[in-house]
Amino acid sequence: MEIKTNEYRVWSDGSTVYYEGTMRLSSPEDYAPIQAIMNEMLAAKPARIDLDLTGLEFLNSSGINLFAKFTIEVRKQADVGLGVKGTTQIPWQSKSLPNLKKLFPALDLQIV
């Protein structure tokens, strides 16, 4: 599964979803196709899902909301773990990703 535009690219490989570029979509409806990739992976109930954000330069608050909602969805599944990988090279990640850990303390957050 892959979504590719001039601005961003989202794709899955195994149980990891990768994000790249700039995501500044205007509403939850606009984020729905991306959410669908994530939900599909969750429906397959892998032992752990990883979100690799190390290529995601910019994300607006509607996008942060997408990740927050997904974190809560995974939290509801006792048998699915969640890992989120970010980078200190992209300032929004160090600032906003720790909020996900507050929502789901078992989340494995790596900002390296």
Next chain:
Amino acid sequence: MQSHYGIEFPEAADSTEGVKLALHSGLPPTWSNCGATADFLGNLYARAAARAGKNVKETRHGINYLANEILENAVKFRHPASGAIEIEARFQQGRFELQVRNYAEPAVAANFQTLLQELTSRDPGELMIERIEANAMDDTQGGSGLGILTMMNDYGAEIGWRFTQTQDGEPVQVDTYLTVQLVQ
């Protein structure tokens, strides 16, 4: 009639470092203009940061996120017939200031004020987690207010809002002022 939320607005500042942009209602700004304008401000002041020996990446990314969020709100809530948006920005000694003026329908402005009353009354970090949990329970909610809370909590931005209405039924003038010490 005027109402005010959040921090006070500054006295009119005369600045050589400032940028003024007016997007007129004959050519109303679109969603993609928010990102493009935020990119423009971020890139412009990244150069200023480089000249001043300050962290370029923090400057560019911070301004990009904050300007984009404020402008997205201005476009989202703009009056269908009075869609003009005015933007004024400054970056001095690592402090970013942004002032945006737009016009909203009275009912839209009233809803926004109800939201602001709540957002400015409590700790933004706590409120953010609460609102995310509430949004997750209700799929129709698009995370309203989350942008404002991330700016205050994640970026340490201080924000003020001023609503001015000259006559009943007329568009409400919405002024937003954001200030933040982005880099030292």
